[in-house]
Amino acid sequence: MPERQIRLFGDPVLKTVSDPIDGIDDRVRGLVQDLVDSVQLPGRAGVAASQIGVNLRAFSYNVDGVIGYILNPTVVELSGEPDLVDEGCLSVPGLWYPTKRYPFARVTGIDLDNNPVELFGTGIMAQALQHETDHLDGFLYIDRLDTVNRKAAMKEIRESTWF
Secondary structure, three states: OOOOOOOOOHHHHOOOOOOOOOOOHHHHHHHHHHHHHHHOOOOOOEEEEHHHOOOEEEEEEEEEEEEEEEEEEEEEEEEEEOOEEEEEEEOOOEEEEEEOOEEEEEEEEEEEOOOOOEEEHHHHHHHHHHHHHHOOOOOOHHOOOOOOHHHHHHHHHHHHHHH
């Protein structure tokens, strides 16, 4: 199971809006395999294609023992009162900050056979769906932090050993 290197804060691909997948070919099949392989490592709830350096709308997830993927995901529903939940990111290692997320999320897209896919959930699944689609839209979770926490996060990043 090969692991693709996770791109870190500061890499331009993480701030780039991902392109839609306009056809299923061997390159896209390989991407899905890499995403699924990468998300199976311990402590990972999701991996977006941009996090492994590919500017296409795809992500994998690993929530409650269920591993899967979606292509061309679009958030179609967010509901409930947004709440602060502790959140981290593989692309910003070691940082955890309270991030405002909706308690329910629904995302639609397709699979490798061009069949419609609908993912939805509460808790970690809702958080993962929002977090991963944010990546594909060029956002990191730290972009959603309030001013005080964002300033603290940026200080932590500057002082980190990986930046």
